[in-house]
Amino acid sequence: MINVLLAEDMHMIRAALGALLRLERDIAVVAEVTRGDEIVPAALRSRPDVAVLDIDLPGIDGITASVELRERLPGCRVLILTAMGQPGQLRRAMASGIEAFLVKDAPGDRLADAIRRTARGLRVLDPELVAAAVEYGASPLTPRETTVLREAARGAPAEEIARRLHLSAGTVRNYLTGAIAKTGARNKIDAVRIAEDAGWI
Incomplete structure (x- = not known):
């Protein structure tokens, strides 16, 4: 029997996932939580073999x-x-170091199969996501451009970023201009979106 901890903050989705998994003869849902900070305490109590975690909790x-x-x-x-x-x-x-990564719109039988494979120590990755990650490749941004763009993603204006990073506002704008050019973006907001989607920031 594979014991599973389920972490999902949306009640209907968590109930549906739990019901789906309970149909499997070799899978038992031993704990359900709604918050990320509840995962470890619940796991220490229930000792699951696999923790199925929503990424956004x-x-x-x-x-x-x-x-x-x-x-x-x-x-x-x-x-x-x-x-x-x-x-x-x-x-x-x-x-x-996460062993498995699956999108929620995958067919239900893929989740059960992914849990079984994960429990056996196999890596389970969504093939379309792997292809997209390879397509994006490594980040073209310098470490400083990455830092400045990450600060911009939080909504900080150039002057505030400059104060935090001990730079001049002009230097921050230059880094943002470089990041926009290297990501092929139209503006700062677009550069943030592209970099976040690619996993560069």
Whole structure:
């Protein structure tokens, strides 16, 4: 029997996933949580073999929670679910050592199969996301352009970014201009979107 912890903040989706998994003879849902900061305490109580985590959770996100989970309960493997399916999320998940990554609109039988494969220690990655991640490739941004664009993504104006990074506002604008050019964006907002989708920031 594969014991599963389910973390999903949307009640209807969590109930549907739980009902779907309970139809499987070899899978038991031993814990359900709605917040990222509830994952580790619930896992320590229920000792799941696989934690199925939504990537976007209140408290802390699924990827951040998975890092702590692996430290506290090394035998528990993690399968990340996402509605968005952005290549950047896949890159971040893989960098964190997550074994499996699946989009929520995958067929129901794929989830059960992914849980079984994850429990056996196999890597399970959505093939379309892998192709998109390869297509985006490595970041063309310098470390400083990355930092400035990440600050811009939080909505900070150039003057505020300059104060935080101990730079002049003109230098910050130059880094933003470089980031816009390298991402092929139309403006700063578009550069942020492209870089986030690609997992560069």
